[in-house]
Amino acid sequence: MLEETWIVASFCLVPLAISVALWYRYALPRIPKPFLRFPYLEELAPTGVTISWITRKATTGALRISSVGADDLYFESRRLGRHHSFRIDGLHPDTVHSYQVIINAKSTVDNLHFKTIPLQETECHFFALADSGSGKRPQYRIAARIEEWLNHDPFEFGLHLGDISYSRTSTPDEDREYFRPYHRILCRVPIWLALGNHDVDYGKTVNHLAFHRMPGNKRWYSLDYGRIHVTVLDSTRWNSTSQREWLERDLRNHQDVQWKIVVLHHPPYCRPYIREGVLQPGSHIEIRNLWCPLFEQYGVDLVLSGHSHTYQRTRRIRDYCPGGKGIVYVIAGGGGERIDTVAEEIDTPGLMEAWLGGRYHFVRLKITNEQLAIMAVDDRGRVFDEFSLDRPST
């Protein structure tokens, strides 16, 4: 009797459990029709931007751009297709523009905004995240927290510190891993991408190009946001002589900007961490020895990384020691893939000032002429670390 009851219960409970699991897995925010990929921004510049989208069925597409004090700009493609992309040039720097997406002659998305890059301004607000490309709920929770900030204190752009895609094939699943979770962000701000190890695994090579067009040689490049210079490196090719030469040139040519930020996936300074019960070493010593002297020589202020799925922040470091005018290194690896815990300090004694494992997060950075402030925010919107670097005005 007991056995029969157990068999009947199994017949009922197993499908129920499967249904709940499927709902949990797939009942994630959807992209509004008629889009397969919601409109997104890329190649933002002082006088231009690229706006693209993909529809589920072949349509015509058009775009109207408006800004205060200027005539509306109108672009259209009468050719039927699913992929639509418009490059817009001739805009004014540091100006908020609204845009309207028109599908099959009907306005479909209205009142979205973007702001062109300023030429001289130093004030800037942006976010950074890494190790996100799981397509699972934690990634959506982080996206929702970023959206909340966008609604009351807008970001101007985002930086992805690598591991955009975790798919174990030669092609990423762009919509599941990136465009769908971030669709309400990407229609308002562009995200610039750094390559992580998962982005070059399984023959993906320059995987990030499946997501966005990248400047420079695509793997390493830099961008200027007013008087802030961001240098993005490919740490999967840390031993490339041409990359090191480019890095030195890039930093030397931007010595007089107000703030210098370097982005690379593998952290030069990192406490060991535990992933799925296995201790991982943390710091990437070869990268530290090869690149950090250049960062110090040319006055880099902040280095942002991921790879370890933890949050970590060093004291200011110079010559491998805590020092008054040194560089702060931040790891923000809690973007959505399985989270790690922080282990005992081994090769970074006294260098770390803040660390937290086991919590999904992103960081927001607010920069003025005098100060660079960074805030770590978790997937429930709680701020769990804050610090700032001060600099006298120049």
Ligand SMILES: [Fe+2]
């Ligand atoms: Fe990684």
